Amino acid sequence: MKEILIINDQDNVAIALRDFEKDETIIAQGTEIKLSEPVERGHKIALKEIPAGEKVIKYGFPIGHATCTIGQGAFVHTHNTKTNLDSIQEYQYEQKLTDNPFENKNLTFKGYKRKDGTAGIRNELWIVPTVGCVNGIADLMIKQFTAEVGDIAPFENILVLKHNYGCSQLGDDHDNTQTILGNAIKHPNAGGVLVLGLGCENNNIIDLKDSLGDYDENRVKFLSSQDVSDEVEAGVECLKEIFEAAKADKREDIPLSELKIGLKCGGSDGFSGITANPLLGRLSDFLVAQGGTTVLTEVPEMFGAETILMERAKNEEVFHKTVDLINDFKQYFIDHNQPIYENPSPGNKAGGITTLEDKSLGCTQKAGTSTVVDVLKYGERLSVKGLNLLSSPGNDLVASSALAAAGCQIVLFTTGRGTPFGTFVPTVKVSTNTPLFEKKGHWIDYNAGTLIEDVSPDIVLDDFIQYITKVASGEPVNNEKNNFRELAIFKSGVTL
Numbered sequence: 003m004k005e006i007l008i009i010n011d012q013d014n015v016a017i018a019l020r021d022f023e024k025d026e027t028i029i030a031q032g033t034e035i036k037l038s039e040p041v042e043r044g045h046k047i048a049l050k051e052i053p054a055g056e057k058v059i060k061y062g063f064p065i066g067h068a069t070c071t072i073g074q075g076a077f078v079h080t081h082n083t084k085t086n087l088d089s090i091q092e093y094q095y096e097q098k099l100t101d102n103p104f105e106n107k108n109l110t111f112k113g114y115k116r117k118d119g120t121a122g123i124r125n126e127l128w129i130v131p132t133v134g135c136v137n138g139i140a141d142l143m144i145k146q147f148t149a150e151v152g153d154i155a156p157f158e159n160i161l162v163l164k165h166n167y168g169c170s171q172l173g174d175d176h177d178n179t180q181t182i183l184g185n186a187i188k189h190p191n192a193g194g195v196l197v198l199g200l201g202c203e204n205n206n207i208i209d210l211k212d213s214l215g216d217y218d219e220n221r222v223k224f225l226s227s228q229d230v231s232d233e234v235e236a237g238v239e240c241l242k243e244i245f246e247a248a249k250a251d252k253r254e255d256i257p258l259s260e261l262k263i264g265l266k267c268g269g270s271d272g273f274s275g276i277t278a279n280p281l282l283g284r285l286s287d288f289l290v291a292q293g294g295t296t297v298l299t300e301v302p303e304m305f306g307a308e309t310i311l312m313e314r315a316k317n318e319e320v321f322h323k324t325v326d327l328i329n330d331f332k333q334y335f336i337d338h339n340q341p342i343y344e345n346p347s348p349g350n351k352a353g354g355i356t357t358l359e360d361k362s363l364g365c366t367q368k369a370g371t372s373t374v375v376d377v378l379k380y381g382e383r384l385s386v387k388g389l390n391l392l393s394s395p396g397n398d399l400v401a402s403s404a405l406a407a408a409g410c411q412i413v414l415f416t417t418g419r420g421t422p423f424g425t426f427v428p429t430v431k432v433s434t435n436t437p438l439f440e441k442k443g444h445w446i447d448y449n450a451g452t453l454i455e456d457v458s459p460d461i462v463l464d465d466f467i468q469y470i471t472k473v474a475s476g477e478p479v480n481n482e483k484n485n486f487r488e489l490a491i492f493k494s495g496v497t498l
Contacts, residue, residue, distance in 0.1 A: 006030060006047065007276060007454065010062030015046040015078050017272055017354070019454060022047075028075075037075045044272025044354035044418070044435075046078040058083050058356075061275065063307070065360040078356070085357040087306050087343050089336075090329045095321045098313040100371050104291035111261065112253040112475035113411075114193065117218045121260040122190035123411040123428070123474045125251050127160040127244060129196045129237075130187050132210055133168030133203035136227055140164075140198055143237040150238065156251040157193055159482070160241075163426050163489045168205040170498035180205050181381035182491050184213050185407035187222060191427055193251055194221045194244035196237060201228030220247040253476065259293030261474060262384055264405025264413040265368040266299065268398040270346070271418025272354020273434040275364020278416035278450035281432065283370035284463050285414070285470065290372045290388050297384065297410055298369045299392040299401050301331040302345060306359035307366040311391065316373045323377035327393055334494070345396070349419050368416070380492055384409040399490035402429060412473060420445055424481020426489050428473055431480065447479045 006016040006028050016030055022041045027034055030049050041047050046060065052072040057064040066083045076082070114122040129140040140162040147160070154160055163186055167179040183205070187195050199207040207224050214222075223240040227233035265282050267274060286296040298304075304311065308328045315321035335342045346355045355361045375388035381404075384390060394404040402413050402425035411427055418434035420442045433439040436451035448469060453462055473479055481487065 004454070008049070009060060009276065012059055012062045014049050014052055014059045016049055017276065018043055018045055018047055035075045038073055039077045041077045042354070046272070046354065046356065048072045048074055048076045048078050050074050052078075057086070060360060061363045063359070063363055065306075065363065066357040079354075080351055080356055083356050085306070085343050085359060087358060089342065090332050093309065093312055093325050095315075095318050096313055097315065097321075099373055102287055102291045102372060104288045106292055109258040109292060109471065110255040111258060111471050113256040113260070114190070114251060114253060115256065116190045117221075118188070118216070120190040120409070121256045121411070122193065123261075123476070124191040125156055125158050125193040125248070126191055127154065127157045127194045127241065127248075128186070128192045128426075129160075129162045129198050130183055131162065131164065131168065132183065132197060132199040132205045132207060134164070134166040135169070135200045135203070136198050137162060137164045139227060139233055139237070142234050143196075143198075143241065146234055147238045147241045151242070151245060154245070156248060157245070158476070161426075161485075161487055163487075165489045165491055167491055167493070169203040171204060171493075171495070172498065173495050175493050175495045175497075176204055178381055178493070179491050180210055180213055182403065182407045182489075184210060185381070185383055185409070186426065186489070187214060188217060189406065189409070189427070191411055193248045195223070196240050196244065197222065197224045198237065199224070199226045201226045220244075257293070258289065258471070259387070261289060261412070262295040262297070262410045263289060263470075264297050264299070264402065264408070264410035266398070266402055266405060266413055267303075267365055267368065267416040269417045269419030269421055270350050270353060270355055270361060270364060271434055273451070273454065274355075274416055274418050275367050276434075277453040278418075278432045278434040279364055279367035281450045281453065281462060281466060282368040282414050282416060284459070285466055286368065286389060287370035287372050288463070288467060290370075293387060295384055295387045295390065296369075296372075297378075297390045297392050297405055297408060298366070299394040299405055300365060300396040301327060301393055303358075303362050303365040303396045304328060305332070305343065305362055306357075307362035310366055311369065311374055314372070314374045316375050320374055320377060324374065324391060327377050327391060331393065353418050378408060380404060382408065395492065397490070399423060399425070399488050400492050403488070403490045404492070412470070414470075416450070417446075422481070422484065422486055423488055424479075424486045426487050428479045429481045430470070430473060444484070445480055
């Protein structure tokens with residue numbers, strides 16, 4: 003098994019694949035290098051002397067510059083490397099597209115066809131509160147409904163999409179709450195939805211209902227708690243009506259082209275851009291070749307690698323939308339008097355990520371090599387098949403919820419540190435390393451760590467495609483088994 007990894011021939015650093023002690027020797031590019039200090043697994047080793055001010059190269063791109071002379075065999079990290087990134091930039095349209103390496107295999111999954119033409123991979127009954135005040139009431143409704151009905155099949159689960167908002171919000175925050183909840187109400191993974199209000203909130207049922215446009219009135223019901231004497235009893239009756247409308251629901255063959263998959267990472271480490279993220283990138287290219295859709299978000303974690311995405315814009319319009327995506331988010335930081343490049347996190351650094359460029363170049367691996375066909379603002383729903391970009395912060399809960407709200411039936415979430423959470427659609431955790439998978443098997447669903455253990459990338463990809471198809475066809479993932487389901491809405495303004 004290899005002891006180090008050099009990602010690109012242009013790199014002047016290597017990745018340690020095990021813990022090294024001082025004075026150990028490695029062989030890199032035919033040269034024997036003695037380590038001048040200990041280096042932990044996932045961290046970087048200088049392959050040659052890097053003078054102060056010179057670029058540190060990883061993935062074939064600069065990830066920063068040396069703040070002092072870094073000797074050959076030295077540990078390369080935050081103590082001797084600093085970001086090259088600065089403020090808002092101007093970009094030139096220079097298109098560089100590549101052919102998709104995969105072909106359409108006309109594959110299918112077992113899903114649920116919806117009246118509006120979309121496809122769900124789950125058939126769940128959701129209660130969507132218009133305001134956080136009624137979260138507890140929704141719990142009581144579920145308790146009474148399940149006691150009276152017993153077997154809820156063909157529904158596979160019933161849950162409340164709890165959140166803390168819907169009142170005392172202004173401007174964009176109010177609009178974001180209404181939009182995200184509206185998207186959830188029309189999500190294809192929900193076979194039925196009860197929209198539950200209080201009656202005096204800003205995000206009132208009348209306005210929310212008007213914002214939905216067309217919807218299936220047999221599957222979506224509304225209840226304002228202050229309008230009835232016994233809101234629990236009234237809610238249970240609504241749930242029973244939805245239940246009756248859904249009794250004939252069943253899974254059937256649906257083309258893989260109807261899948262919409264969100265791409266997300268969190269708690270990254272030095273292997274994220276080597277194992278799990280590239281695996282998602284190849285899966286993304288494969289799904290796009292089937293006519294399907296993938297979505298990359300976490301805009302602050304594109305900073306430093308954004309030109310790679312801009313070069314892949316399908317036309318100049320999409321290029322300019324990508325530029326706005328990047329610079330608008332930088333302006334958001336500036337408007338709040340915060341540093342644009344306050345990244346990576348302490349956990350990222352402990353795992354071997356040194357600068358934001360280091361993190362971003364790894365993060366964008368999830369997008370594969372496909373053409374970027376569209377760019378969505380926060381809260382917008384998918385309309386173009388292929389690789390899309392979505393505006394959202396890097397925060398795990400907010401970004402994953404944004405992907406689900408955009409219409410993704412699944413979120414693929416890579417991690418080198420581990421996390422138990424899930425959003426309101428299946429959230430598949432993919433570990434970057436085998437020790438994490440072995441330690442946290444009740445969190446992690448798939449191990450990409452085998453990619454540095456001499457397992458063929460093609461074998462891993464084929465296995466991953468089969469696994470994701472099973473998930474789309476009903477196989478539960480850990481966040482569902484553990485009932486860890488979260489809805490987090492982006493907030494940036496004043497609360498009354």
